[in-house]
Amino acid sequence: MAVAVPVTVTCPTCRKPFVTQVRNIIDVGAEPELKQAFLQGQVNVATCPSCGQSGMMALPLLYHDPDKQLLLAYVPDQLNMKLEDREKMIGELVNALMKATPPEKRKAYLFQPKTMLSPDRMIEEILLGDGITKEMLDAQRKAVALIQDLLDTKDDEQRLQAMVEEHKAELDYQFFLLLSASISGSAEAGDAEAAQDLEDLRAKLLDVLEPALPEPLPADASKDELIDKMLAAEGDEALRGVVISNLQMMDYAFYQALTNRMEAREAAGEAEQAEQLAALRAKLLELTQELEQQAREAQQATIALIEALSTSEDQEQAIREHAAEYDNYLFAVLGGMIDAARNSGQSERADKLELLQNNIVNFMEQNMPPELRLLSSLLGAEYPDETKQILEEHASELSADLVAAMNDLATGWEGRGAQEAADKMRQVIEQAKALLPETDADEEWKSV
Numbered sequence: 001m002a003v004a005v006p007v008t009v010t011c012p013t014c015r016k017p018f019v020t021q022v023r024n025i026i027d028v029g030a031e032p033e034l035k036q037a038f039l040q041g042q043v044n045v046a047t048c049p050s051c052g053q054s055g056m057m058a059l060p061l062l063y064h065d066p067d068k069q070l071l072l073a074y075v076p077d078q079l080n081m082k083l084e085d086r087e088k089m090i091g092e093l094v095n096a097l098m099k100a101t102p103p104e105k106r107k108a109y110l111f112q113p114k115t116m117l118s119p120d121r122m123i124e125e126i127l128l129g130d131g132i133t134k135e136m137l138d139a140q141r142k143a144v145a146l147i148q149d150l151l152d153t154k155d156d157e158q159r160l161q162a163m164v165e166e167h168k169a170e171l172d173y174q175f176f177l178l179l180s181a182s183i184s185g186s187a188e189a190g191d192a193e194a195a196q197d198l199e200d201l202r203a204k205l206l207d208v209l210e211p212a213l214p215e216p217l218p219a220d221a222s223k224d225e226l227i228d229k230m231l232a233a234e235g236d237e238a239l240r241g242v243v244i245s246n247l248q249m250m251d252y253a254f255y256q257a258l259t260n261r262m263e264a265r266e267a268a269g270e271a272e273q274a275e276q277l278a279a280l281r282a283k284l285l286e287l288t289q290e291l292e293q294q295a296r297e298a299q300q301a302t303i304a305l306i307e308a309l310s311t312s313e314d315q316e317q318a319i320r321e322h323a324a325e326y327d328n329y330l331f332a333v334l335g336g337m338i339d340a341a342r343n344s345g346q347s348e349r350a351d352k353l354e355l356l357q358n359n360i361v362n363f364m365e366q367n368m369p370p371e372l373r374l375l376s377s378l379l380g381a382e383y384p385d386e387t388k389q390i391l392e393e394h395a396s397e398l399s400a401d402l403v404a405a406m407n408d409l410a411t412g413w414e415g416r417g418a419q420e421a422a423d424k425m426r427q428v429i430e431q432a433k434a435l436l437p438e439t440d441a442d443e444e445w446k447s448v
Contacts, residue, residue: 009057011048020046022059025097029066038063039123039303040337047345054341054348062093062113063122066105068129071097072122073113090115120308127300140301143178145324146170147201154201155408164208171209174294176202176244181294183248191332206245216245223249223257230280243287250288255281302333310356319363326360370397375406378428387428395435403432 004021011018022044028035037043044061047054058076073090075081081089094113098106116122146167153159164171179202186194206215217226226242226249233239243250262277305325312318334357341350366373374394381387391398410425 009046011051011053012055013053014048014051016048016050018046018049022046022057024060024093025062025064027064027066027097027100029064030100035065035126039126039300040340041307041349042340042344042346045344045346045349047347052345052347054346054350056349060089060093061122062090062097063126064097065126065129069107069109070126070129071109071113072116072125074116074119074122120311123304123307127304130296130300140178140297141305141325143170143175144182144298144301144330146175147179147182147198148324148326150205151197151201154197154204160204161208164205168209171205176205178294178298179205180244180247181291181298186332194332217249221249223254224261226250226254227258227261227277227280230284231276236283239283240287243284243291247291250284255284258284299333302330303337305330306334306337306353306356309360310352315356315359316363319360323363326364331357374402375409378406383424383427384431388431391428391431391435398432398436400436403429403436406432 004023006019007022008017008019010016023034026034026038026043034043041056044057044059045054046057058078060075060079061073063072063074064070071094073093075086075089090113094110098110101110114125116125150160150163153163179198183195183198183202186192186198203216217229226246229246230239230242233242258277258281262274262281265271265274265277305322309315309318309322334353338350338353338357341347341353374390374397377390378387381390406425406429410422410429
């Protein structure tokens with residue numbers, strides 16, 4: 001096993017020396033958790049205990065995945081090493097890996113490491129080794145962008161229907177797998193509101209699509225009812241539809257109920273029914289593995305995008321080029337990366353990611369219609385003084401339609417139990433009403 005070793009480094013900010021742990025070899029066969037850590041930029045990051053400065057160190061690196069027979073080498077340009085010195089360094093790392101590898105597992109690929117020109121290129125090669133091509137990442141991003149576009153129109157029945165007609169060919173089982181993965185991803189990231197919005201979208205798509213996926217079971221349905229529905233599904237596609245529609249119910253308790261029923265049939269001598277249940281369990285495991293792969297691809301594509309944006313030399317231009325890819329899931333992943341960096345003491349990385357987050361938000365706000373930009377400003381302002389000042393500065397933009405939109409927003413929050421936010425919006429609505437032109441002060445909006 002290639003272990004982390006202590007080295008003494010000098011902080012570039014306060015110039016004080018300190019000891020930190022570094023790795024020159026990442027062997028995911030021995031330590032699988034290092035793969036995700038590397039993809040998220042959490043390997044070879046040093047934090048100065050004196051001033052708190054944090055950053056990724058420029059070190060030679062060998063990445064090894066024996067299952068994929070993948071061996072990648074990277075030597076940073078910052079080290080200004082001659083070609084022969086680079087090759088010697090890579091050779092030493094390969095020799096160290098070979099010594100830690102049992103003789104029976106030493107294969108020809110270990111003598112031919114691929115040299116990468118940058119960490120980003122190394123990440124691309126790792127994803128390619130997982131079967132995730134650039135074309136797949138691009139397709140994934142397009143599907144995520146479509147989900148966001150549909151989210152933006154889900155409360156406008158006419159526009160949603162038009163978008164469904166336009167993109168009907170793209171709204172296939174793979175799309176719904178990604179949508180289900182996004183729901184699970186948002187829920188796991190702690191963004192309950194985003195998860196609920198995505199569930200609402202899925203329900204509305206199921207209503208308007210022909211042929212539609214099966215309706216999900218009621219929230220109070222039992223695990224046995226779900227098993228019965230799966231057993232009644234005719235063919236793999238029908239079963240896949242039941243899985244996609246009821247994914248939230250397929251937890252440990254569900255599989256335990258399925259196993260208990262199978263064992264009960266075996267004990268009762270009902271061999272045919274027991275075999276049917278065993279076949280169902282095997283098929284469900286296959287389908288859920290497919291969904292997990294979709295979730296991993298979505299997460300890896302999002303992480304790769306975040307890393308590319310955060311390290312871009314012209315971040316403003318890079319943010320503009322990916323304008324269609326900013327959605328709730330990206331912000332949930334980005335928030336998780338910021339928290340992980342803060343919790344591990346990587347203050348510089350956390351600050352860098354927070355700056356990216358702010359720059360994306362600013363870009364989105366600048367490209368919003370004036371009404372949405374005004375709403376965004378009001379949501380972030382303190383009531384009553386700041387909200388009143390913003391409303392007065394934008395009095396010419398106030399209208400009955402805007403007040404109605406604010407009311408819809410407050411009603412939505414009340415439906416989700418966010419009473420404090422809804423109450424604030426109701427108070428801001430009263431401020432806005434007082435500033436509306438008299439021509440707009442009719443019964444239609446007065447009743448809001």
